Amino acid sequence: MEIVLKIKKENLQKVKDLLLKDDTVSRASVNFKESKSLGFKGNEYLCYISGLEEACNKAKELTKDSAEIVSKKKEEEIIKKIKEEEESAMSGFGNIFG
Numbered sequence: 001m002e003i004v005l006k007i008k009k010e011n012l013q014k015v016k017d018l019l020l021k022d023d024t025v026s027r028a029s030v031n032f033k034e035s036k037s038l039g040f041k042g043n044e045y046l047c048y049i050s051g052l053e054e055a056c057n058k059a060k061e062l063t064k065d066s067a068e069i070v071s072k073k074k075e076e077e078i079i080k081k082i083k084e085e086e087e088s089a090m091s092g093f094g095n096i097f098g
Contacts, residue, residue, distance in 0.1 A: 001056045004075045005047040005067040006035075012045050018062045019047070023063065028055035031082065038081045046070075048082050 007015050016032065019025045028051025035042050047067065049059050060069060070078065 001053045002048070002050045002075075002079055003056045003059065004070045004078045005049070005059070005063055006027040006070050007032075007047060007063075007067045008043065008046045009043055015047065015067050017061050018066070019049075019059055022058060022062060024058045025049070025051075025055050027051065027060070030059075033082065038078065038085070040078075046078055048079060 005015070012032070018028055028049050029049075031048040033046045033048065035044050035046050038046065040046075047059075049056055069075075
């Protein structure tokens with residue numbers, strides 16, 4: 001399961017603490033990105049979580065007061081950009097050691 005949370009800049013550290021200190025959520029892949037770094041407007045941060053349904057649901061519960069879940073359409077676009085960025089980084093890393 002994959003979800004994307006939108007976090008206001010002032011709530012970033014709080015959300016990081018909530019998610020990364022939780023035993024269930026921290027077992028998932030949790031990735032924070034500044035929205036501008038992915039080509040989106042705004043001054044917020046995005047948190048991409050990929051893992052078991054239990055971890056994603058717990059993340060939603062923990063952050064219900066400090067983050068919002070992005071729409072499905074926007075979520076697909078964000079996940080695509082994050083995966084493209086990761087693939088590009090892995091390709092570049094492979095060329096160094098290739």
